[in-house]
Amino acid sequence: MSLEGFVWAGLFLGVGATLVMDLWALFVKRAFAIPSLNYCFVGRWLCHMRNGRFAHESIATAEKRPLECVVGWVSHYGIGVIFAWIFLWIISPDWLQNPTWLPALLFGIATVIVPFFVMQPAFGLGVMGAKTPQPTQTRFRSLMAHTSFGIGLYVAGAVFFWLGA
Numbered sequence: 001m002s003l004e005g006f007v008w009a010g011l012f013l014g015v016g017a018t019l020v021m022d023l024w025a026l027f028v029k030r031a032f033a034i035p036s037l038n039y040c041f042v043g044r045w046l047c048h049m050r051n052g053r054f055a056h057e058s059i060a061t062a063e064k065r066p067l068e069c070v071v072g073w074v075s076h077y078g079i080g081v082i083f084a085w086i087f088l089w090i091i092s093p094d095w096l097q098n099p100t101w102l103p104a105l106l107f108g109i110a111t112v113i114v115p116f117f118v119m120q121p122a123f124g125l126g127v128m129g130a131k132t133p134q135p136t137q138t139r140f141r142s143l144m145a146h147t148s149f150g151i152g153l154y155v156a157g158a159v160f161f162w163l164g165a
Helices: 001-033 041-049 067-089 095-097 099-112 113-121 135-163
Strands: none
Touching: 001 067, 001 095, 001 135, 041 067, 041 113, 067 095, 067 099, 067 135, 095 135, 099 135, 113 135
């Protein structure tokens, strides 16, 4: 696969997998009244980095930044694409010739390392959400979100294959 093909394939997989993740979050919100991560907080966190602030006591009470919601949503999908490129690099672009669910699912689950050990501590929530009111529930929700991303990688890979892309 050419570099250009790799870039486009990762873009397709990343956007598709992130969309599945967002559809899962919408289902959970509608069916169980459980809100998903506020991506405006992701944007706030990233915008504060421009001023050298990488961690917060509480991202919810940190000073709001212009366009933080736009930055958060664009970053959410951008991170999904980066994860897809990493997945293809690790598993091989040849996976797209015959997508299988297990590598995609395991990779999706593995990506929960980022919120557990980077984002949640930087947001003031502690490692693996230890400082949240219900850490076990926080961990389970993160795990389910990233599992849905893995499922989304497989679904996007299957669609990519079906389209003959």
